[in-house]
Amino acid sequence: MKSVLLLIKGFWVGTKPLSSLVERFGFSRSKRRRSRPVMIALTVLLLVMLIYFLAMLGFTYWGYQTFGLLVGKPHLGLFLAMVVGCIGTMIFSFSSVSNVLYRADDVRFLSALPIASHTLALSRLAILYILYSPLYAFMTLPAVVVAAWIGGLDATFVIASLITLLIGPFVPLALVTLVGALVIRSGLAQRSGSTSKVLVMLLFMLFFIALSAMMTRFLDESGSLAFDYQAMVGSMVPLFTRLERIFSPLSLQAKGYLSLPPLLLSSLLSLAVGTLAVGVVVKTFGQNLSRVASGTKWKRAKGGVTMRRRSPLSALMRREAVVIKSQSAFIFEVVGELLIPLILIGVWAVTGTIGEMATLLETVLTLPVVEEVIFLILALVSNMTMISSTSVSRQGPNFAQDRLYPLEANQFVRAKLLFHLLLAGTANLLYLSGALILLNRGLASLIWMAPLSILSIAAVSSFQLAIDYHNPNEEWTLAQHAMKSNPNGLFGLLVALAWIVVAALFLIVLPLLGVSPLLSRLLALLIAALCLLFGYRVAVSQASSALSR
């Protein structure tokens, strides 16, 4: 036990996860001098978003908790929070499990020290728990607060809250580590490398979509997203009863907030499942470490690599693709972002809400600015990516090499911009064309949509690049820190949102105020071009300073 604590302490002191996060937000001493007001503004924005998200969760749980009281399920909001917390923790932790448990640099050197395999395994599991239990708390705490607000506080509730917060993440993390251990043990991870990781992640996605299907099918039947309790009683009660059957341990956990026996039973169950999974992981840890250390089986490239001369621009663009392909977390993120419209359609189809969406679309089609609305929706989807805003960070320690290459800063920026355009721009043009054909609008509108799409994606991308060049995360050890958990990605999304607001002002507000559509589109094109020029200059200037740091 002492050794486990020592190893956890070592990880904490060695990686300083909290202070690293604070530094990423630009509050280190050196950054403070540079751009304090910008950093404060961005942090305030982030906090507002966080509070907004918590409030939204709280409001949703409040609706279900109140509804539960009406239908004799006083634990309903809490139950849904447990489900969201459990699935969310599983999905978010999955891509880190293999890294934290088996592949992290410190594991490699620790495994050579005289530490028992089970001690090391337990310390890594504890680290995983420390990293992901705050996420579980974030997703479930609003429900606890809401339930306390509605039902009042008593000793059982307080004890249950504390126990559930502590034990709640056990089951999802145990299951995820179990899957991770089995994937490595089966040899799947070694045989097909990142493909297997993406495959397992896709399985989780499918699970999530299926869950959404069960939860939202009711909403389609009622035809409303508001809490229409009368309409909800008939159709939602059977759904929740079914859900409670499927997730009976979580239902028991939620009931534990209201009385002690379910609390004890659910805690024992969680501990039993957790212990079982931990047992398997600990037992297989040594062998799995050895499997991982023996590396992914690779194939020798057949035939020669082309020695054809390419321009530096083309070479750098290909390099961007190599960097993305190097980590399954990057592949998953980029592919997911590019396929958002298709994923959404898939979710709607599976959840049975596609009919409702079609009705909504019919309403949109009657608007005088229908094409503009379609353009803006797809522009929003195509700009909500982290391709550029984490592009430099993805390079990690290899970014230092860029400082050695005999190239100007603008060549790096251009390559990254073009790569972004190649991915997001192409996808957007395909979606635009598809949407216009499906809606019988004809492709003539592409005359203004295509250039505006390219200009706006390039403009947003250049600002996103500037953000990442300003403060790239070069020292990540887990790929998630370079992309998914990189604050630059979040700041980049804010830029994309800001651009959509600006574009909407020109494309929708101006025509509604009587300005001709042609003029408003031309103005939007002009403003996008100006933004691109400005953004490009900012990106090049940030790149220059990053490359000469």
Next chain:
Amino acid sequence: MLECAKLTKRYEGKERAAVDSLSLTIGGGEIFGFLGPNGAGKSTTIRMIVGLLVPDSGSISFRGVASTRSVEYKKMIGYCADEPTFYEKMTGREHLSFLSDLYQIEESRRSLRIGELSERMLLTRELSDPISSYSHGMRQKLSVIAALLHEPKLLILDEPMVGLDPKASFTLKTLLKEYAAAGNTVFFSTHVLEVAEQLCTTLGIISEGALLYSGSFADLRSQNGEGQQSLESLFLSLTEVQA
């Protein structure tokens, strides 16, 4: 000619300068061995010369080009880092091809250079493998090939012999001699004093950020006036006096 004048670099939060007013001049055709204890400032000096670090004060110029950040300067240098990093999913050949594109090396020339260098460094067969499968020594070999690929006028190597097998180490020494004989400048740091003694035409000894000596081995011996002292004993006496 490489000229460093009064180079100073101080890291944030450190009282002592990592490199303190260091001045050096190394001519074409010279092999300059940079020696010093751990933490003496060797890597910091090298990182300033290759443009990875900006000196707090002082200047660096090579063949009249004063800006280490300029494209012209970067084209003239080849750098082999002490811990080379690569894009792991590339094969060795893809890495070299990528660098050839960035340095705009002609197709015929790049094939010739890659073939010739990989053969000499005994890495031809492994060039088709992903870099992630390379051992430490293979990475070191690839880094040396990459540094020499574009035929730089100034070759800078930070601990290049670490991890190399005896044959590759011998080949590298031969390569460096040939390279310098063609009028190019070689600047390398090492802890292996025998290598420095055999290979270098001039030496620089640095300790605690200050350059204690710069010149030939013979001059160092005569300055210390003790006949046939080995480089090891001269190095130890110099750095101990400083400590």
